[in-house]
Amino acid sequence: ELKVEQNPLFLSMQEGKNYTIYCNYSTTSDRLYWYRQDPGKSLESLFVLLSNGAVKQEGRLMASLDTKARLSTLHITAAVHDLSATYFCAVDATYSGAGSYQLTFGKGTKLSVIP
Amino acid sequence: NAGVTQTPKFRVLKTGQSMTLLCAQDMNHEYMYWYRQDPGMGLRLIHYSVGEGTTAKGEVPDGYNVSRLKKQNFLLGLESAAPSQTSVYFCASSRNLRVWETQYFGPGTRLLVL
Numbered sequence: 001e002l003k004v005e006q007n008p009l010f011l012s013m014q015e016g017k018n019y020t021i022y023c024n025y026s027t028t029s030d031r032l033y034w035y036r037q038d039p040g041k042s043l044e045s046l047f048v049l050l051s052n053g054a055v056k057q058e059g060r061l062m063a064s065l066d067t068k069a070r071l072s073t074l075h076i077t078a079a080v081h082d083l084s085a086t087y088f089c090a091v092d093a094t095y096s097g098a099g100s101y102q103l104t105f106g107k108g109t110k111l112s113v114i115p
Numbered sequence: 116n117a118g119v120t121q122t123p124k125f126r127v128l129k130t131g132q133s134m135t136l137l138c139a140q141d142m143n144h145e146y147m148y149w150y151r152q153d154p155g156m157g158l159r160l161i162h163y164s165v166g167e168g169t170t171a172k173g174e175v176p177d178g179y180n181v182s183r184l185k186k187q188n189f190l191l192g193l194e195s196a197a198p199s200q201t202s203v204y205f206c207a208s209s210r211n212l213r214v215w216e217t218q219y220f221g222p223g224t225r226l227l228v229l
Contacts, residue, residue: 004157033217035220042220042221042222042223043158043205043207043220045217045218045219048216048217088157088158090158102160102163102173103160103218104160104174105150105157105158107156107157108157
């Protein structure tokens with residue numbers, strides 16, 4: 001069974017600071033997704049990471065994937081209040097035997113950026 | 116394009132009642148999914164479909180049924196609602212997870228079972 005663990009689950013940080021959210025997963029996978037969810041809203045796709053060493057950046061967010069370590073990171077640079085949201089990582093469950101086309105989600109990291 | 120839409124947005128049911136949640140997408144996506152989101156649990160896959168006329172079980176399928184009679188629609192049914200099914204339900208669709216495709220999510224349906 002594929003397990004996806006995010007940490008921290010809650011993060012409060014001041015504007016202007018840097019921080020990293022971690023996503024560990026338990027079985028082989030070469031495809032990882034990051035989503036953002038604002039309170040009471042749906043999920044918005046941020047990044048799709050497809051191979052070992054993949055790095056993607058959008059604004060103040062940068063995501064990376066290390067398939068050998070089964071680890072993805074979401075790095076926040078110089079945080080601003082608008083980044084306050086819950087961030088989910090999700091892993092393609094194909095290699096876990098659960099079947100293709102399925103994603104297993106982490107529990108999410110609730111980020112609060114304080115002015 | 117409306118993307119992924121869900122009907123209804125909010126519903127209150129009594130234990131034992133039945134209902135159907137409708138998901139529609141106008142992106143001509145092959146794959147559609149139903150998830151539930153509970154506090155502190157992330158999203159969990161209930162059922163999914165890889166094409167018209169096909170459905171498959173996800174991680175938490177018990178108590179739910181689905182149908183995909185048309186490519187653009189994916190229905191989630193609760194035959195006899197239970198309080199444990201109180202949750203926010205999200206529908207998603209994707210073109211093809213074998214390439215660099217992501218899933219696109221609907222706005223969600225909040226369901227309260229009393």
